[in-house]
Amino acid sequence: MDHAEGSTQNAAHRVPVCYRHPDRETGVRCTRCERPICPECMVSASVGFQCPECVRGGSGTGHAPTASRPRTVAGGPVTADPRLLTKVLIGINLAVYLVQLAVGYSFTDHFELVGRVQFSQFGPVEGIAGGQYYRLLTAMFLHSPTSYTHILFNMLSLWWIGGPLEAALGRARYLTLYFVSGLAGSALTYLLADPLQPSLGASGAIFGLFGATGVLMRRLNYDLRPLIALLVINLIITFMPGFHIAWQAHIGGLVAGVAVGYAMIHAPREKRTLVQYGACAVILAVVVVLTLVRTAQLT
Structure with missing residues (x-):
């Protein structure tokens, strides 16, 4: 008994x-x-x-469905493969890494994030300060050719964190979050880091996914301790001496991810799209301002 x-x-x-x-x-x-x-x-x-x-009206309850189409927590359409974009992003990162290995440093040097390659009063400024703003984006898909662990850990994190988040947000919102977070990390790195120090990696975007995942887990009343522990470990490694990690990208991506994630998850239903993409527009405006301020300092 x-x-x-x-x-x-x-x-x-x-x-x-x-x-x-x-x-x-x-x-x-x-x-x-x-x-x-x-x-x-x-x-x-x-x-x-x-x-x-x-x-879909298939529960057998006898009630009519209340929505014409299944929607995610953030209002995006439910898809047959909720991890498709995560797989695509991982595939792009791996493909670019193979190109880096095949072509060599000439490829990486041209697309990594660097504020100023060289500066001369008699010649043009190269790097972002010289108008190569594309580096803010392309650096998000590059990884250190001399370190397999760099891309390995980033892609594992992208799979573990990105897959469930894509399912919860929907493809369009997930992809927007990824790029906005990555660009925010790049912009903060450009603003605060040594302009001659190159930086590259998907970490800024991935930290943005961490931030948005925290917002989602809190919204669903999940236990945040495992995520917080993982995030703290990553931040400790970020600031440990001897590790040449652009902490600015991690912090910038994390802050942007929390802000955009909060707007995605908590936007009122009647103004959902406006609030969600309006928040993204605000973050992108901040990215533009930070980039222009730093460029003015370096030219």
Whole structure:
């Protein structure tokens, strides 16, 4: 009898798992059928979230669907492959890395983030200060050719963090978050780092995904401690002596990711698109201002 009571109590304290993904714990349930659903399966409804079956009218409840199309937590359409863009981004990074290895430093030198390659009163300024603003973007897809661990850790982080976040936000919002965070990291690096010190890597964009994931987990009442621990470890490594890491890219990406992620997740339904992409526009405006200020300092 005691054993049976103990088993019943243990079962009562177990965290529910998503009915479509049994390996994912969740504290959120469909407001219509009350089945547990993970972020990938959540569809925004007028009140709370619904599962895809209820939205399509296939739950057997006899009620008409409340939405014409399944939507993610942030209002994006639910897709058949919720990790597609994450796979594409990883593929692009790996392809560019292979080009770096094949072509050599001449390729990397032309596209990495550097404020000023050389400066002379008799000649043009090269680098971002010389008008090569594309480096703010291209540096996000480059990694150190001499360190396999650089791209390995970045791509593993992109897969672990980016995949679930893409499913929760939807493709367009996820891709926007990625690029805005990456550009914010590049802009802060350009503003604060030594203009002659080159920088490269997807870390700024990935830290932006970290920030947005934290906002999402807090919104869904998930335990933030594992994410915070991982983020603290990354920040410790960032500031450790001996590691030549552009901390400015990490901090810039993280701050932008939190800001954009908050707008994506908490935007009111009636003004969702305006608030979400308006926040992105504000961050991009800050990127432009920081870039112009630094360029004026270096020219």
